[in-house]
Amino acid sequence: MTAAVLKQHLIDPEICIRCNTCEETCPVDAVTHDGNNYVVDATICNHCMDCISPCPTGSIDNWRVVAKPYSLEEQFSWSDLPPQEEIVAESGGDTTVEALEDDVSRLLEEARKGLGGKPVAPHSASKPTVNLYNSNKTATATVTGNFRLTDAAADSDVRHIILDFGDQRFPILEGQSIGIVAPGMGADGKPHLPRLYSVASSRDGEKPNTNNLALTVKREDNGVCSNYLCDLPRGARLQVTGPFGATFLMPDDPAANIIMICTGTGSAPFRGFTERRRRAMPDAPGRLLLFFGARRPEELPYFGPLQKVPEKLLGKYFCYSRVPGEPRVYVQDRIRAEAAQIASLLNDTRTHVYICGLKGMESGVDEAFADTCRGASINWASMKATMRESGRYHVETY
Known part of the structure; x- marks a missing residue:
């Protein structure tokens, strides 16, 4: 250490x-x-x-x-x-620094409240670089792609935005975030506060060995930063800080089982996880499971590309809550429906759980895990604490 x-x-x-x-x-x-x-x-x-x-x-x-x-x-x-020295965070250490600036630290702390304890990185995770760029020393990125992911007729506008850093070094790991500050001033006459966006790419970029990354951004009503990003054309330049985060990281162990549970743009880090496993460990024995919730298929980001991902690589469980004529299904319902498989995986000390999406979803997921474990004579509260302390249980909700 x-x-x-x-x-x-x-x-x-x-x-x-x-x-x-x-x-x-x-x-x-x-x-x-x-x-x-x-x-x-x-x-x-x-x-x-x-x-x-x-x-x-x-x-x-x-x-x-x-x-x-x-x-x-x-x-x-x-x-x-x-200059800010490049800090390589020690995975799992008590002194892990996730962000330098207070505004960013508060955002990360708020996102992890549903974890119920101190976040710990997986023991096999690579050591992340954090705080390489901050508000006093930003990186300049160029937009090389801005694609709508949701159907044109869907109520939600979710974008896949690709940022290229040129010859500036911007190392990221799957699960990290970057900071964006929209230009201009707020109603109070002060600069806008930073907003964090999870990286939706693997560590080697959208294509192998490219110095770029992607974000998954939903346009929010009256959202200053989300509208700024969603409206950026190709060729536009913007200021970026980060990378941030040193615990919500992917295990590098090919034998690790990874249960990913998300809604909406919470899918961003899991796209990075899946791409990393596909490129670096295509024959890994560990399982990847994705429980993905949306109102309907046309509002589920990456719905089309996900159909092409082979089941051998990724077990996919889509959950729709607003399909006309169909019962409402949420991620916790599908977890209960897969109780036998989930219980078996939870009993494996190589299994990691990641929850990412709308704040509040963690409580429903937690109840589903408790029900699943109860049926298998497992004490979920004790197991969850053990998994969290060993870097195998992670929550980021917003």
Whole structure:
């Protein structure tokens, strides 16, 4: 295991005007200075943020995720801030950093609330790169594709958007997210908050060894960022942050069984999982199962392409809740219908469960697992806790 990583508060010497406001404001005396720079002592700073607003230049509002804190002597010698170092997160470690910026961290924490405990990456997952680009240092991507996935007559407009990063390095793993900030200001006169979108590609891109990735984006009524993305034409350029996330990752073990449960655009990471297994481990003994919920077939993203994926690679269970003349079927109903298969897989310590989609769906899925396990004399509450702690149970809902 590597040393614990931490979020270090720093002052940008290039734009600091040496007014002493930060040192006067800091309630714990973490800010000091010499004849060259004002600096922050990482051993004292408690991230109270009291110094942020009074700073007239914004030089105080800078952060880096580091494996080892920069010393005062190092900071005194700077003429500008060092770039964000590439942090490789340790899978399953207690100090895993999923995101650098508070706005992004809050979004990830909210998405994982349904997990019921601390998220842990699969032990066999590759180590992800996180926080390579942030709001102060963005990557520029070019739109090379924007395709509607849902039927033209469907109520929902879901898009498959391909972003190319050219010669900029933007490494991702299946299950990670990227950040997008729509241009312009909100009604409050402040920049729009970032929005996170799960990557819908495998780690080597839409095509092998291409420096691109895809997003699955649903146009939301009054959604500033979703409408911005869905309206982008080919050739448009946009600013991207990330990648983010170090736990909702695909196991690299070919013997791993993966149960994927989603609704709508929650299918994005599972497209990446399926593509990775198809390209890198086509003969893997582990099973892939997809329980995918939508109102009707024409509103299910990737419905056409999914029909072409062989059952040997992916077991598909589509669940429709609004087909005229048909009973309503939700993902939890199909899980119960497959109780024998699910119970057998859950008893296998190589099985991983992933839930992604609309917030609230996790409760229905949880009840379905409990019913399935009860019928097989399995204590689901105990099993779920064990799976979560061993990096085999994951939830991201929004």
